[in-house]
Each structure stands twice: as C-alpha cells, then as structure tokens.
Amino acid sequence: MSTSPSVNPLPAEALPIGAAQGQVGPEQFTFLADMIPQLVWITDPTGFHTYFNQRWIDYTGYDLADSVGPDMWNNLLHPDDQTRARQVWGHSLATGDDYEIEYRFKGRDGQYRWFLGQARPRRDEGGRIIAWFGTCTDIQDQKQAQHAQQEREEEFTTLADNMAQLAWMTRPDGYIYWYNRRWYDYTGTTLEEMQGWGWDKVHHPDYINGVVEFVSKAWTVGEPFELTFPLRGKDGQYRWFLTRAEPIRNEKGELVRWLGTNTDITAMRELQQQLETAYSDLEAKVMFRNLDLEREVKQLREAAAGK
Incomplete structure (x- = not known):
C-alpha cells in the first residue's frame, strides 16, 4: 500500500466526447475530478477499476497501482457491507442499470465512514457500455443524524407504548x-x-x-x-x-x-355516581328524619296543650 499521492493515468474512455478536438483534455478532467468533494472512480465494462481521483488516494491511502482490479475496493468496505455491495454492483454490470448503494468505507486511519456509492455507464454510439463512471459521497454526518433521529423515535415509541x-x-x-x-x-x-x-x-x-x-x-x-x-x-x-x-x-x-x-375514567365516573347516589340517599334520609322530628314535635306540643 502506498501512502504518498501519485498521478493516476487517465484511461481514454474517461475523456468526454470532444476531448480529441482539444475541447477538454486529460489535465482538465483530472483537475475537475480532483476538485470535487467525492471519491471518483472509473472502471472498464467488466467492472475492472482503471482510475481513482486524488480524493480516493487521500482518503484510503491507496494509489492507482494499489487500487486497480475487479474487487479490490470491496476489501475496503465494512465486512457487513461487502456481500451486499458485490451483489448490487454485479447487478449493474449484468444489466447496465445505474448503480446506487450506501456502504461503509475504511479510511487510511482505519475508521469506517458511510458513503453513497453511485455509478452510471458510458455507452458508445452503438449503445454498448465502454466504461463506468462512479462517485462515493461522504454521508457520515447524515447517517449519524438519521441514527440520532431513529433513537429519539424509538425512545418516544417506548414511552408512548408504555x-x-x-x-x-x-x-x-x-x-x-x-x-x-x-x-x-x-x-x-x-x-x-x-x-x-x-x-x-x-x-x-x-x-x-x-x-x-x-x-x-x-x-x-x-x-x-x-x-x-x-x-x-x-x-x-x-x-x-x-x-x-x-x-x-x-x-x-x-x-x-x-x-x-x-x-x-370509567372507575372515576362510577365512583362519582356512587357518591352522588349516596349523597342523594343521605339527603333523602335527612329529609325524612326531619319530617319525623317535626311530626314528633307537633305531637308533643298537642299532648302538652291537652293537659
């Protein structure tokens, strides 16, 4: 593995149409590829990597000589992502469909970061694929934000469900x-x-x-x-x-x-109704007792007057 930058030779199929007429040359393309924030790569129709930009070298620590090949890049992926990435890439190579996947790439510091891998085929006039142009965009911050959001949602759901x-x-x-x-x-x-x-x-x-x-x-x-x-x-x-x-x-x-x-509040309503019923019963009892007392008082007064 090389830890020092090196200049990647640019494959001919990487040049945009019109480059041969001097509109865009290898140096301009390389400059552009090295300036954008993504890791940039190119493969032949079979998926054999033929080019990586300077961002790739800076992040992985691998230069082109260390990085070329059909499956080298897979070794830099997190072990849990390797099989899935190989399957998705294999599907694109077999069908010509655009390639898109999220995976974790290991940097030169040994740490993994999340990237969005994307690639599209370049075709000749007959529609045959002559190269694949791909990028890896760092989405570590977005994934961490998503993870934090997911944790908050899980905490809310746990609280709400209990x-x-x-x-x-x-x-x-x-x-x-x-x-x-x-x-x-x-x-x-x-x-x-x-x-x-x-x-x-x-x-x-x-x-x-x-x-x-x-x-x-x-x-x-x-x-x-x-x-x-x-x-x-x-x-x-x-x-x-x-x-x-x-x-x-x-x-x-x-x-x-x-x-x-x-x-x-069923139990509370039932208790309230019971209290209201008990209160009504108590009021009725008090009323009847008062009537009894009034009648007894009246009887006593009448008895006293008869004497």
Missing part, C-alpha cells in the same frame, strides 16, 4: 396517522382500520354525532381541548374516556400536528 393512556397523533386537519400500542390493545383494531377518521367505528352511536361536531370545530380553532365520551373495547364493552388534545407547532408558530390522549 404510558397508561391511549395516545394518537393527527395532521393539522385532524387526520389521525398514528396510535400507540395501548390504543390497539384496548380496541383490538389496526392502523388500516383506524387511520384518518376511522376512529368513529369504536364510538358509541349515541355520542358519535356530538363528538364529530365538537372535534371538527376544534381542529379549525387550533387550541387545546377536552372532551369526554365512551369508547368500545375489543370485548364489545364501552368504557368512558377523558380526551385531551394539544396542538404542536413549529418554530414559526405553524400548526404541524395534534397530540392526543384518552384517559380511562
């Missing part, structure tokens, strides 16, 4: 596109059944019209709201839920989604 409430999210117009696991566990439904406005299927028919009218207005107002109604479980029984919805806005203050929860 909270006590049923939870859901909607577009600004109220179209529901996500429910947590609690919703599916309770209703026994699927996203295909519930997305959009499919949630009306699990509402009590005596209350659905009022609920639809209420939320249709709430979506347009864009303010937090609360509503209480019964929802049918997968056992066919209805339970009462307190629904709360919060509008989520971006940094410009634009409404981007709604986050809602349904809290089971």
Whole structure:
C-alpha cells in the first residue's frame, strides 16, 4: 500500500466526447475530478477499476497501482457491507442499470465512514457500455443524524407504548396517522382500520354525532381541548374516556400536528355516581328524619296543650 499521492493515468474512455478536438483534455478532467468533494472512480465494462481521483488516494491511502482490479475496493468496505455491495454492483454490470448503494468505507486511519456509492455507464454510439463512471459521497454526518433521529423515535415509541393512556397523533386537519400500542390493545383494531377518521367505528352511536361536531370545530380553532365520551373495547364493552388534545407547532408558530390522549375514567365516573347516589340517599334520609322530628314535635306540643 502506498501512502504518498501519485498521478493516476487517465484511461481514454474517461475523456468526454470532444476531448480529441482539444475541447477538454486529460489535465482538465483530472483537475475537475480532483476538485470535487467525492471519491471518483472509473472502471472498464467488466467492472475492472482503471482510475481513482486524488480524493480516493487521500482518503484510503491507496494509489492507482494499489487500487486497480475487479474487487479490490470491496476489501475496503465494512465486512457487513461487502456481500451486499458485490451483489448490487454485479447487478449493474449484468444489466447496465445505474448503480446506487450506501456502504461503509475504511479510511487510511482505519475508521469506517458511510458513503453513497453511485455509478452510471458510458455507452458508445452503438449503445454498448465502454466504461463506468462512479462517485462515493461522504454521508457520515447524515447517517449519524438519521441514527440520532431513529433513537429519539424509538425512545418516544417506548414511552408512548408504555404510558397508561391511549395516545394518537393527527395532521393539522385532524387526520389521525398514528396510535400507540395501548390504543390497539384496548380496541383490538389496526392502523388500516383506524387511520384518518376511522376512529368513529369504536364510538358509541349515541355520542358519535356530538363528538364529530365538537372535534371538527376544534381542529379549525387550533387550541387545546377536552372532551369526554365512551369508547368500545375489543370485548364489545364501552368504557368512558377523558380526551385531551394539544396542538404542536413549529418554530414559526405553524400548526404541524395534534397530540392526543384518552384517559380511562370509567372507575372515576362510577365512583362519582356512587357518591352522588349516596349523597342523594343521605339527603333523602335527612329529609325524612326531619319530617319525623317535626311530626314528633307537633305531637308533643298537642299532648302538652291537652293537659
């Protein structure tokens, strides 16, 4: 392996059409290829590498003499990516389809970075492939950002799926596109059944019209709201839920989604009804006791007057 830069001889098929007439020469092409931020490479029709730009040498530490060959580049890939990359590249060579793949390339420091590999064939006037022109674009930062985003989404999903409430999210117009696991566990439904406005299927028919009218207005107002109604479980029984919805806005203050929860308040309602019944019973008992006392007092007064 060479660790010092060397000049790559440029294959004739790499020259753009018109180069022979002096419009673009090897030096201009090499200068351009070395200036762009991607690793640039060229192969013959069989996939044998014939050219790498200076960026390739700087990143990998391999010059052209070390880098040429049909499969050398695969050895620089992460072991987990080698088989897949060989299959994708083999498909392009066999079919002439454009080549595109994400993989991890090892640098001269021994560390792997993510790259987007892309290549297109160059054809002659008869349509035959005479060379492949490829680039490797560093996407390490994007992959790290994607990974961080995925971790946040997984953390959110874990939290949402383990909270006590049923939870859901909607577009600004109220179209529901996500429910947590609690919703599916309770209703026994699927996203295909519930997305959009499919949630009306699990509402009590005596209350659905009022609920639809209420939320249709709430979506347009864009303010937090609360509503209480019964929802049918997968056992066919209805339970009462307190629904709360919060509008989520971006940094410009634009409404981007709604986050809602349904809290089971059946036990609370039953307890409240029991307390109300007990209170009513107590009031009735007190009233009747007062009537008894008034009657007893009246009887005592009449008895005293008769003496």
